[in-house]
Amino acid sequence: MTTSAGEHVHKQAFVIGVSGGAASGKTTVCDMIIEQLRDQRVVLVNQDSFYHNLTREELKRVHEYNFDHPDAFDTEQLLCAMEKLKHGQVDIPKCDFKSYKHNMFPARRMNPSDVILLEGILIFHDPRVRDLMSMKIFVDTDADVCLERRIRRDTFEKGRDINTVLDQYSKFVKPAFDDFILPTKKYADIIIPRGGDNHLAIDLIVQHIRTKLGQNDLCKIYPNLYVIQSTFQIRGMHTLICDAQTTKHDFVFYADRLIRLVVEHGLGHLPFTEKQDLYIRV
Numbered sequence: 001m002t003t004s005a006g007e008h009v010h011k012q013a014f015v016i017g018v019s020g021g022a023a024s025g026k027t028t029v030c031d032m033i034i035e036q037l038r039d040q041r042v043v044l045v046n047q048d049s050f051y052h053n054l055t056r057e058e059l060k061r062v063h064e065y066n067f068d069h070p071d072a073f074d075t076e077q078l079l080c081a082m083e084k085l086k087h088g089q090v091d092i093p094k095c096d097f098k099s100y101k102h103n104m105f106p107a108r109r110m111n112p113s114d115v116i117l118l119e120g121i122l123i124f125h126d127p128r129v130r131d132l133m134s135m136k137i138f139v140d141t142d143a144d145v146c147l148e149r150r151i152r153r154d155t156f157e158k159g160r161d162i163n164t165v166l167d168q169y170s171k172f173v174k175p176a177f178d179d180f181i182l183p184t185k186k187y188a189d190i191i192i193p194r195g196g197d198n199h200l201a202i203d204l205i206v207q208h209i210r211t212k213l214g215q216n217d218l219c220k221i222y223p224n225l226y227v228i229q230s231t232f233q234i235r236g237m238h239t240l241i242c243d244a245q246t247t248k249h250d251f252v253f254y255a256d257r258l259i260r261l262v263v264e265h266g267l268g269h270l271p272f273t274e275k276q277d278l279y280i281r282v
């Protein structure tokens with residue numbers, strides 16, 4: 001679809017939310033998915049880019065600032081960016097975790113894509129953000145592994161000293177994980193134990209995304225194509241009619257049921273006018 005401005009409209013971008021504790025491996029999982037979906041247009045949006053700017057007062061006492069609380073994020077800005085990304089390019093700010101400022105690095109320009117991976121510790125917290133997602137993944141890594149990775153990352157990459165990292169962990173990171181992050185695990189469609197080490201889970205996710213994108217492509221080519229939701233029952237019947245061992249009787253029975261479902265769905269899409277019948281019992 002093309003707008004008058006010539007921009008490609010990706011109304012049906014497949015939004016995948018990837019949540020989990022800090023340093024659980026969310027970015028690593030996203031990178032692996034992107035790597036495997038090589039032929040697709042995929043972008044990664046980090047919730048980290050939507051931290052509120054700190055006031056001068058907050059900057060002075062930055063060690064008392066809770067970066068793990070839902071209020072630390074500008075969710076309105078995140079929603080606005082996601083909406084814009086459906087229609088055209090959007091500039092996503094890049095936060096500098098050393099100076100805590102948003103304007104140290106140039107913003108990243110993102111193009112509308114087939115797949116948007118939205119990653120962050122609290123992306124399942126706000127129902128409006130959850131509603132954007134077609135698939136929700138929770139990366140479930142042991143707390144001690146996350147802490148070990150966090151210490152390495154924050155000391156080597158962010159230049160923080162170990163006491164500060166540990167103080168922040170016990171004061172804010174751990175309590176926020178228990179109070180806000182862990183309770184959102186229930187919204188996940190898929191939970192990945194061990195994050196990036198779980199190659200099988202990542203392969204299965206990529207396969208699923210490919211299937212969904214294939215359906216999306218067909219819907220783009222044929223705007224009046226409707227894909228019936230694949231249920232366990234439908235897949236079972238499909239399997240039976242494809243199986244060479246299936247008897248003729250069963251083949252006819254299940255093929256008939258599948259054809260009936262297709263016709264019923266098709267009829268449901270025909271225009272109709274509601275009428276009320278009056279029955280008179282005599």
Ligand SMILES: Nc1ncnc2c1ncn2[C@@H]1O[C@H](COP(=O)(O)OP(=O)(O)O)[C@@H](O)[C@H]1O
Pocket residue numbers: 020021022023024025026027028029149150153194195196197
């Ligand atoms: N499976 C893994 N094995 C070893 N190190 C890992 C693994 N997954 C992530 N890491 C490392 O742990 C740190 C945090 O990982 P990252 O994917 O950035 O987590 P998150 O996005 O959840 O904060 C990074 O330094 C990364 O290289």
Ligand SMILES: O=c1ccn([C@@H]2O[C@H](COP(=O)(O)O)[C@@H](O)[C@H]2O)c(=O)[nH]1
Pocket residue numbers: 021022023024026048051067068096097100120121173
């Ligand atoms: O200025 C900041 C901003 C954030 N943090 C910490 O980062 C993690 C979330 O990032 P992940 O990449 O998901 O690990 C969160 O625990 C914040 O405490 C920070 O330390 N400083």
